[in-house]
Amino acid sequence: MAAATAWNCVSGTSGSYNGVAISTNRGEVKATALRVGRTQMAVHEGLRVVYRCNARVIRGNRIQNVKSRKLIVCRLGMNLVFVAAECGPWSKTGGLGDVLGGLPPAMAANGHRVMTIAPRYDQYKDAWDTEVEIELKAGDKTEKVRFFHCYKRGVDRVFVDHPMFLEKVWGKTASKIYGPVAGTDYQDNQIRFSLLCQAALEAPRVLNLNSSEYFSGPYGEDVVFIANDWHTALLPCYLKNMYQTRGLYMSAKVAFCIHNIAYQGRFAFADFELLSLPDEFKSSFDFMDGYEKPVKGRKINWMKAGILESDKILTVSPYYAEELVSGPDKGVELDNIIRKTSILGIVNGMDVQEWNPMTDKFTSVKFDSTTVMSAKPLIKEALQAEVGLPVDKSIPVIGFIGRLEEQKGSDILAAAIPEFIGEDVQIIVLGTGKKAMEKQLDELEIQYPLKARGVAKFNVKLAHMIIAGADFIIVPSRFEPCGLIQLQAMPYGCVPIVASTGGLVDTVKEGYTGFQMGAFNVECETVDPADVTAIATTVTRALAVYGTPAFSEMIQNCMAQELSWKKPAKKWEEVLLSLGVEGSEPGIEGEEIAPLAKENVATP
Numbered sequence: 042m043a044a045a046t047a048w049n050c051v052s053g054t055s056g057s058y059n060g061v062a063i064s065t066n067r068g069e070v071k072a073t074a075l076r077v078g079r080t081q082m083a084v085h086e087g088l089r090v091v092y093r094c095n096a097r098v099i100r101g102n103r104i105q106n107v108k109s110r111k112l113i114v115c116r117l118g119m120n121l122v123f124v125a126a127e128c129g130p131w132s133k134t135g136g137l138g139d140v141l142g143g144l145p146p147a148m149a150a151n152g153h154r155v156m157t158i159a160p161r162y163d164q165y166k167d168a169w170d171t172e173v174e175i176e177l178k179a180g181d182k183t184e185k186v187r188f189f190h191c192y193k194r195g196v197d198r199v200f201v202d203h204p205m206f207l208e209k210v211w212g213k214t215a216s217k218i219y220g221p222v223a224g225t226d227y228q229d230n231q232i233r234f235s236l237l238c239q240a241a242l243e244a245p246r247v248l249n250l251n252s253s254e255y256f257s258g259p260y261g262e263d264v265v266f267i268a269n270d271w272h273t274a275l276l277p278c279y280l281k282n283m284y285q286t287r288g289l290y291m292s293a294k295v296a297f298c299i300h301n302i303a304y305q306g307r308f309a310f311a312d313f314e315l316l317s318l319p320d321e322f323k324s325s326f327d328f329m330d331g332y333e334k335p336v337k338g339r340k341i342n343w344m345k346a347g348i349l350e351s352d353k354i355l356t357v358s359p360y361y362a363e364e365l366v367s368g369p370d371k372g373v374e375l376d377n378i379i380r381k382t383s384i385l386g387i388v389n390g391m392d393v394q395e396w397n398p399m400t401d402k403f404t405s406v407k408f409d410s411t412t413v414m415s416a417k418p419l420i421k422e423a424l425q426a427e428v429g430l431p432v433d434k435s436i437p438v439i440g441f442i443g444r445l446e447e448q449k450g451s452d453i454l455a456a457a458i459p460e461f462i463g464e465d466v467q468i469i470v471l472g473t474g475k476k477a478m479e480k481q482l483d484e485l486e487i488q489y490p491l492k493a494r495g496v497a498k499f500n501v502k503l504a505h506m507i508i509a510g511a512d513f514i515i516v517p518s519r520f521e522p523c524g525l526i527q528l529q530a531m532p533y534g535c536v537p538i539v540a541s542t543g544g545l546v547d548t549v550k551e552g553y554t555g556f557q558m559g560a561f562n563v564e565c566e567t568v569d570p571a572d573v574t575a576i577a578t579t580v581t582r583a584l585a586v587y588g589t590p591a592f593s594e595m596i597q598n599c600m601a602q603e604l605s606w607k608k609p610a611k612k613w614e615e616v617l618l619s620l621g622v623e624g625s626e627p628g629i630e631g632e633e634i635a636p637l638a639k640e641n642v643a644t645p
C-alpha cells in the first residue's frame with residue numbers, strides 16, 4: 042500500500058497520523074487528512090473535504106480498524122459551482138432541471154464542496170433568506186438581488202431572488218420559467234439571465250455558508266463554475282471582464298455544458314448593449330443566420346459566446362458530441378465553432394431514488410428483477426384503468442412521455458399510429474407543450490377509443506405509472522442530446538424503442554436493451570414519411586418479440602444496468618480536475634450524504 046501524503050487527525054481517539062495510508066470500506070484511499078467527530082476541520086494545508094466512512098488505518102506494520110461513523114477521511118476535492126436557469130426539484134421544465142437536481146449531490150458524495158445557483162421562482166418553503174443583498178448592473182439600471190439558501194443532499198442550494206424571477210413565475214407553474222406560454226419568451230430574458238450570471242459570480246465570494254457539517258465559510262475564488270445552456274453563457278465573459286481584470290478569480294475556470302443546442306439565445310445585434318460587456322466581446326457573440334426571428338440578419342448568439350469564452354465544452358452524451366460537430370443541421374449552425382473548441386460528451390445519470398421500482402410511491406405493487414414478470418401485469422391493469430383503456434394484461438402497452446416539441450417527434454408518432462394500431466397493442470401518450478401537438482393527443486382517444494389515450498398534462502404520477510406498467514417506452518426524437526426517459530424506463534423493465542440519435546444511441550443497445558429505429562430527419566417543419574415507416578416497422582418488430590423468452594431477457598438486461606449519477610460523476614470529476622484550478626484534488630468514492638429532498642416539486 043502506498044504511503045499517503047501529509048494527513049492529519051484533527052481530534053478524537055488517535056492523535057496524529059502524518060505520512061501514512063489508510064484503506065476504507067470503499068476501497069483504498071490515499072488520505073490527505075483524517076478527522077474524527079463533528080469538530081470543524083481546521084484547514085490543514087488547505088485540506089477540507091471530509092467524508093464519513095469506516096476505515097482501516099495502517100501505521101507502519103500496525104493495522105488499526107476504526108469503526109466510528111464519525112471518522113471522516115479527507116481529501117482536498119474541488120469547489121464546484123453549478124449555474125442554471127432550472128434546478129430540480131425546485132424548478133424544472135424538463136431534463137435540465139433533472140440534471141441540476143442529480144449531478145451536484147453525486148459530486149458532493151465524492152467529497153467535493155458543491156453549490157448550485159438558480160433563480161428563486163417561488164417562495165420555496167425550505168430555502169431561507171441569507172439577508173445578503175448585492176447590487177448588479179442590469180442594462181442601464183442597477184438592481185438589487187438577494188440570496189436564499191438551503192443545504193440538501195450535501196449541496197448548498199442557492200437561489201437568486203429578484204422580482205424579475207419571482208413575479209413572473211410565482212403562483213404559476215414552472216413551465217413559465219422562460220415565457221408566458223411554450224414558444225414565447227419574456228421580453229426581458231436577457232436582463233434576467235444577465236442577473237443570474239452576475240449573481241453566480243458573487244455568491245462564492247459573499248456567502249458565508251455554514252450549514253454543512255464538513256465545510257464552513259465562503260467558497261472563495263478557487264472554484265470551477267459549471268455553466269449550463271445559453272442562459273449562463275455570459276458567466277465566462279463576466280468572469281474575465283469584471284473580475285480577472287481586477288486580479289480576482291485568477292485561477293477559477295468555467296466548464297460550459299450544452300444540454301440542447303436547439304436553444305441558443307439569439308437576439309438582435311443591438312441588444313449587445315444590454316449585456317454590460319465591452320466591445321472586445323462583440324466578436325464572440327456576432328452571428329449571422331438566414332432567419333427573420335427575432336430580427337432579420339445579424340444577431341448576437343449567447344451560446345456561441347459561452348462556447349468561445351469557456352475553458353471546457355461538454356455535452357450530455359458522446360454520440361451527441363459527435364453529432365454537434367458533424368455539420369450545420371445537427372450542430373444547429375454552431376458546428377464550426379464547436380469544432381474549434383472541441384467538445385466532450387458524458388452520458389447523464391438519473392435519479393435512482395425517484396425512479397426505483399422497489400420504492401416507487403406512485404405504484405401499488407413494488408418489484409425488482411425477480412418479480413417483474415408477475416408485478417408488471419398488475420401495474421399495467423391499474424394503468425389501463427387510470428387512463429380508461431380496456432383492462433387486459435395480455436395486451437402489450439407502449440408509452441410516450443415528453444415535451445410536445447418537434448424535438449421529441451410526437452408529431453411523427455401521431456402520423457405513425459394509424460400504421461401500427463391494427464396490431465394487438467395499446468398506446469398511451471403523455472406530454473405538454475405546443476398547443477397543436479396537445480390537440481393531436483386529445484384526438485387520439487376519439488380516433489382509437491379502445492386502443493389509444495393522449496394526456497396533455499404534466500403528471501408525475503402518471504409518468505411513473507406508465508413507466509412501471511407499460512411494456513415499451515417509445516422515444517421517436519428527431520434529436521436527443523441524452524434523453525432521460527429511456528434511462529428512467531429501463532430499471533422498470535420497460536423496454537425502449539428509440540430513434541438512433543444522441544444519447545439514445547449511447548444508452549440503448551439494439552436487441553439487448555431495446556430497439557433502434559434509425560436516425561430521423563432533423564427538419565422540424567415536416568414529418569418525413571420514411572420516419573413514419575421506421576416507427577411502424579420497428580414497433581411491429583418489437584411487438585413480435587413481446588412475450589417471447591428473448592423479451593424476458595431484454596427486460597432483465599434493462600434492469601441489470603447501473604444508471605445512477607455515480608459513474609457520470611466520476612467522469613465529470615476527471616474533466617473538471619483537468620482544468621487545474623488552484624488547490625483542486627480528486628475526491629473519494631462515496632455514497633450520497635442525505636436522502637432525496639422533495640419538498641418543492643415543480644410541475645410545469
Ligand SMILES: Nc1ncnc2c1ncn2[C@@H]1O[C@H](COP(=O)(O)OP(=O)(O)O[C@H]2O[C@H](CO)[C@@H](O)[C@H](O)[C@H]2O)[C@@H](O)[C@H]1O
Nearest residue numbers: 135136137300357443472498499500504521522523524525
Ligand atoms: N408530461 C410529463 N409529465 C411528467 N413528467 C414529464 C413529462 N414530460 C417530461 N417529463 C419528465 O421531464 C424530464 C424530461 O427529460 P428529457 O431528457 O426528455 O429532457 P429534455 O428534452 O427536457 O432536456 C434536455 O436536457 C436533458 C438533460 O441534459 C437531456 O437529457 C435531453 O436530451 C435534452 O433535450 C424527465 O424527467 C421526464 O420524466
Ligand SMILES: OC[C@H]1O[C@H](O[C@H]2[C@H](O)[C@@H](O)[C@@H](O[C@H]3[C@H](O)[C@@H](O)[C@@H](O)O[C@@H]3CO)O[C@@H]2CO)[C@H](O)[C@@H](O)[C@@H]1O
Nearest residue numbers: 134135136137138219222223224225226270300301304
Ligand atoms: O428541459 C427542456 C429544455 O429546457 C430549456 O429550454 C428552454 C430554452 O432554453 C428557452 O429559451 C425556451 O425556449 C424557447 C425559445 O427561446 C423560443 O425562441 C421558442 O423556440 O420556443 C422555445 C420553447 O419555449 O424554453 C425552453 C424550455 O421549453 C433547456 O435550455 C433545454 O436544454 C431543455 O431541453
